[in-house]
Amino acid sequence: MAPTTLTADQASARLHELTIIDVRTPGEYASGHLPGAHNIPLDHLDSALPALKTAADRGNLLVVCASGARSATAWRRLADQGITAATLTGGTTAWTQLGHDIHRLSGTRTPWAMDRQVRLAAGCLVLTGLIAGRRRHAARWLSAGVAGGLVFSALTNTCGMAKILARLPHNQPRAAHLDATLADLTG
Secondary structure, X not given: OOOEEEXXXXXXXXXXXXXXXXXXXXXXXXXXXXXXXXXXXXXXXXXXXXHHHHHHHHOEEEEXXXXXXXXXXXXXXXHHOOOOOEEXXXXXXXXXXXXXXXXXXXXXXXXXXXXXXXHHHHHHHHHHHHHHOOOOHHHHHHHHHHHHHHHHHHHHOOOHHHHHHOXXXXXXXXXXXXXHHHHHHHO
């Protein structure tokens, strides 16, 4: 079954009636999110299911990520638990491209977006493999492995490196922030 989707224009028109769940990392969320969005990273979705069930019983849920891939995964998890939700077609990327307003957390240093973190890590690994490969030819396999991972990522619309980088401390929600979000959804 395919998820129910809303375009950015449809979501913008219904913003006042939607509870928006942003499943990106806290760093991505801080860099810009839909107005009123609640940040529950995909890795923490299972622990948030009771709060999401309560929120869905009160109104319509819209699950959002950067492109729509992670929100589709979140939608499947929610649907498996009997929680009705929709996803935003094209994610926050489409939202901003169409000129819709985004909010940023004030007074905080904004971490890099996940795609930027992936580009930095991939570039560093490829460069390391090429430089080390000048002395030890086997080190070039590091560059080849990263290149293969990037091709696989593009073909499957998944990213193993992003999953690994999402576990770094700066990409994790602070317990107080996640607790406050869950309390807001249930209250």
